[in-house]
Amino acid sequence: MTKISTKLNYENKIILAPMVRVGTLPTRLLALKYGADIVYSEELIDWKLLKSVRRINDVLGTVDFIDKSDGTVVFRTCQAEKCKVVVQIGTCDAQRALRVAKLIENDVAGIDINMGCPKEFSLKGGMGAALLMQPEKAKAILSLLVQNVSIPITCKIRVFESVEDTLTLVKDLASTGISAIAVHGRTKSERPQHLNRNSTIKAIAQALDIPVIANGGSREIDRYTDILKFRDECGASSIMVARAAEANCSIFSKQGLKELDDVIIDYLKLAVDYDNSPSNTKYCVQNMLKELQETPRGKRFLECQTLEQICAIWDLSDYCRKKQLEYQSKGILGRREVTPDMFDKCAKKPRLDRDEDSDVQCLNCAFIRVNFQTDPDLPKSKLMAYCGKNKIKLPTYKIINEDKLFRAIVTMEDKKYSSTYWEKNKRFAEQGAALACCVYLGLIDKQKLIDDGSILE
Secondary structure: OOOOOOOOOOOOOEEEOOOOOOOOHHHHHHHHHHOOOEEEOOOEEHHHHHOEEEEEEOOOOEEEEEEOOOOOEEEEEEHHHOOOEEEEEEOOOHHHHHHHHHHHOOOOOEEEEEEOOOOHHHHHOOOHHHHHHOHHHHHHHHHHHHHHOOOOEEEEEEOOOOHHHHHHHHHHHHOOOOOEEEEEOOOOOOOOOOOOOHHHHHHHHHHOOOOEEEEOOHHHOOOHHHHHHHHHHHOOOEEEEOHHHHHOHHHHOOOOOOOHHHHHHHHHHHHHHOOOOHHHHHHHHHHHHHHHHHOHHHHHHHOOOOHHHHHHHOOOHHHHHHHHHHHHHOOOOOHHHOOOOOOOOOOOOOHHHOHHHOOEEEEOEOOOHHHHOOOOOOHHHHHHHHHHHHOOOOOEEEEEEEOOEEEEEEEEOOEEEEEOOOEOOHHHHHHHHHHHHHHHHOOOOHHHHHHOOOEOO
């Protein structure tokens, strides 16, 4: 049975490779802006997507797949990339892979199965390069997807030591009806310091009648023309670029590399526009800065925790603040507005929000660690010092745990205090509750917290 549609053409394309934590929406859009033809998402594990819920984000103009347990964005996409984005799935089960494919097929241009990741997590789970040693299972996954999904299906592999064994494998995989195959020219045990096996990729390209996408050449790629040279050396239909794009996404530009600061500014604007998480944004910029993290500016950047703090390093704090205020006025759902019952209308109301907890004094405050770098005492320490000074009983903390989210109630002299926000760990939940208590006791200035973003009003 053939595919219903082959919208995505893999011939003569320059592609952003799937990269862990880097291949999120801002990076993909930046690559397209600079000239990439197709962009791959980071690898998304099948069960992670299956426990997500699809939501239309009217504020951002995106489609979000959100983890039902903690509200984090598993995958975010938008109309600007819909015809050019390929989601890479990590899986070892054909039926599970199909369920994921049916979940996302109307929002993306293609689906790729990761058969090349050599990391221990993937191998132990029977995913990634583990599938190379189980060709029948690999074929079963690809065949089921090709026969039941309306968008192109591809896979990405690594090579074997033996060219003959590699050719046997790729011919088997191609027989499933996949639209293209991406080949990283190193074995499972080889790393970037090893030479890419360009000749093996060339042999694969000569043996197959579907597009072959060459990968693994970033050591040889310093500018756009090197991408074309690598393609020619591999005899491949298309080229997939990873590390060179991670360091400077303007590698896709025919006009040549842009200054790194300009690339970072372009990236940060997209991160702000699409409300990218601060931690992911920071990780991506770190991969651009590399050794520049050791400079005075780089060290200031490493201290940043919020998106606005990161943007301030590149004089974009006003841009970030205005955009965030705009989104808040439109009712954007931020990470801190996530509650355990928000994705399940039948769920029981979280304990901290029930009538029996009505005596808790709550404040819309969040503990942001970086805001206390110049303060020797964190909120919990401030409360302990206050108790010692006034010779009163030390505070006690009660943790509320709902679906991997945490809030805390701190009790001081028979009065209870809490933050309204649910946190992803107990430690921050306790500090948030202590912060609320400190504000009510006058130990921390409320206006200062409003100014630094710890309190949203």
